[in-house]
Amino acid sequence: MSKFIIQGGNSIGGTFHPRGNKNAVLPMLASCLLTDEPLILHNVPRINDVNVMLQLLDSIGVSVSLDNHTVTLCAKSLKTTDLSQELCSKVRTSILLAGPLVARHGSAVIHPPGGDVIGRRRLDTHFYGLRSLGAEITTDSAYRFKAGPLTAWPMVFDEASVTATENVMMAATLAAGESAIYNAACEPHVQDLAHLLNAMGAKISGIGTNNIIINGVEKLHGAEYTVQPDYIEVGSYIAASVVTGGSLTIPNAGEPRTLQVMQRAFSKLGVEWTRDGRDLIVPAQPSRTILPDEGHATPKIEDGIWPAFPSDLMSVCIVLATQTAGTALFFEKMFESRMYFVDHLMGMGANIIQCDPHRVVVIGPTKLRGGNLTSPDIRAGMAMLIAACCAEGESIIHNAQVIDRGYETIEDRLTALGADIIRTD
Numbered sequence: 056m057s058k059f060i061i062q063g064g065n066s067i068g069g070t071f072h073p074r075g076n077k078n079a080v081l082p083m084l085a086s087c088l089l090t091d092e093p094l095i096l097h098n099v100p101r102i103n104d105v106n107v108m109l110q111l112l113d114s115i116g117v118s119v120s121l122d123n124h125t126v127t128l129c130a131k132s133l134k135t136t137d138l139s140q141e142l143c144s145k146v147r148t149s150i151l152l153a154g155p156l157v158a159r160h161g162s163a164v165i166h167p168p169g170g171d172v173i174g175r176r177r178l179d180t181h182f183y184g185l186r187s188l189g190a191e192i193t194t195d196s197a198y199r200f201k202a203g204p205l206t207a208w209p210m211v212f213d214e215a216s217v218t219a220t221e222n223v224m225m226a227a228t229l230a231a232g233e234s235a236i237y238n239a240a241c242e243p244h245v246q247d248l249a250h251l252l253n254a255m256g257a258k259i260s261g262i263g264t265n266n267i268i269i270n271g272v273e274k275l276h277g278a279e280y281t282v283q284p285d286y287i288e289v290g291s292y293i294a295a296s297v298v299t300g301g302s303l304t305i306p307n308a309g310e311p312r313t314l315q316v317m318q319r320a321f322s323k324l325g326v327e328w329t330r331d332g333r334d335l336i337v338p339a340q341p342s343r344t345i346l347p348d349e350g351h352a353t354p355k356i357e358d359g360i361w362p363a364f365p366s367d368l369m370s371v372c373i374v375l376a377t378q379t380a381g382t383a384l385f386f387e388k389m390f391e392s393r394m395y396f397v398d399h400l401m402g403m404g405a406n407i408i409q410c411d412p413h414r415v416v417v418i419g420p421t422k423l424r425g426g427n428l429t430s431p432d433i434r435a436g437m438a439m440l441i442a443a444c445c446a447e448g449e450s451i452i453h454n455a456q457v458i459d460r461g462y463e464t465i466e467d468r469l470t471a472l473g474a475d476i477i478r479t480d
């Protein structure tokens with residue numbers, strides 16, 4: 056168990072280089088199982104979830120080599136399709152090995168996946184999609200998948216699940232005929248995965264829409280691909296810089312359209328930035344006001360499936376609102392327990408009303424004081440770190456390794472931008 060000790064009050068600013076998108080790279084690692092040729096991925100973030108996925112792949116016989124931010128994988132011959140229970144339970148994306156394994160190797164045994172404990176995380180849509188393509192699945196303490204050659208199917212998902220779309224899309228690349236996934240997720244990481252699969256020889260169209268069409272091919276081949284920047288990491292560092300009074304330059308922050316989606320919520324919270332192509336400049340903006348809706352109504356920031364505001368940015372935006380003049384309602388519609396961490400912010404002096412598990416009202420600005428905190432999940436942990444950086448005095452964040460699941464060397468990179476953070480074990 057690690058903890059961070061933070062002295063608040065330093066401004067965070069300078070040039071920040073984002074890493075590759077956690078939620079894009081994890082399914083991309085799984086996709087190496089679809090071919091016997093090497094897959095080379097660049098801009099791979101050095102985060103704990105990547106380490107666990109690489110251990111999972113190595114444990115079944117994939118050759119894995121990691122050099123700085125480039126990983127080379129080759130699944131030429133596997134020794135098993137049976138995965139370790141312990142490793143499966145460490146990451147949500149262990150379930151993403153099911154689609155590629157069953158499609159190319161005809162079997163998989165996967166144990167219940169881990170990931171953030173932020174509410175019920177159902178897998179029904181994964182099972183529905185893979186069964187539709189012809190896989191037989193039994194679920195008890197382990198999930199057992201078996202299949203002959205898969206056959207295409209027109210599917211309608213009952214929810215636009217990100218990982219289910221990725222899992223089923225990967226499997227369908229090798230299913231004979233034309234598959235459709237209607238009500239598919241279309242988050243930037245789902246799109247990035249689809250582009251990689253096409254670079255490997257898949258025939259996927261409708262990328263970026265909720266109707267993905269996959270024409271199955273006999274074989275995929277190797278590819279070399281660069282993962283898109285992590286817009287959740289970008290949003291988190293913007294929040295850290297703004298609440299501490301710094302200014303930030305972010306070269307290659309991401310696709311203009313992705314940044315535009317994020318900007319809608321950030322601008323409601325009074326944050327301004329300028330964009331030059333894929334680069335962002337976030338000026339110092341010491342006094343900010345929450346922008347009321349038309350007729351002076353309280354603005355509502357609610358998450359949802361893309362292009363709605365991403366759930367994974369909710370926690371850091373709540374901290375941002377505590378440091379901004381005005382009132383905002385945050386409505387977390389996707390997960391049942393992502394909001395509970397606000398207790399910690401209230402303990403630090405934030406003026407927040409928790410209406411129910413899904414909604415909080417934040418009234419800002421309030422000065423925060425240092426606290427003794429425990430991180431429940433990646434994003435709440437990052438939000439606490441940001442709150443601690445702008446609070447008066449010292450804060451301690453326990454369970455800090457949870458943040459390492461999704462943010463590379465977070466204390467070093469924030470410290471390089473001016474923060475005062477020490478990690479201890």
Ligand SMILES: CC(=O)N[C@H]1[C@@H](OP(=O)(O)OP(=O)(O)OC[C@H]2O[C@@H](n3ccc(=O)[nH]c3=O)[C@H](O)[C@@H]2O)O[C@H](CO)[C@@H](O)[C@@H]1O
Nearest residue numbers: 078147148175176214215216217218219360366367389390
């Ligand atoms: C590894 C990975 O990529 N994890 C991300 C992925 O998780 P994951 O793929 O597990 O999340 P899902 O997209 O399946 O669902 C997220 C939540 O939203 C609910 N839901 C989803 C779709 C829908 O149409 N209606 C609905 O209510 C689900 O029931 C669930 O509670 O997507 C989540 C939502 O963007 C992100 O928070 C996670 O970081």
Ligand SMILES: C=C(OP(=O)(O)O)C(=O)O
Nearest residue numbers: 147170171367433434461
């Ligand atoms: C919820 C998250 O991740 P996971 O789905 O991997 O638990 C996240 O990245 O915020």
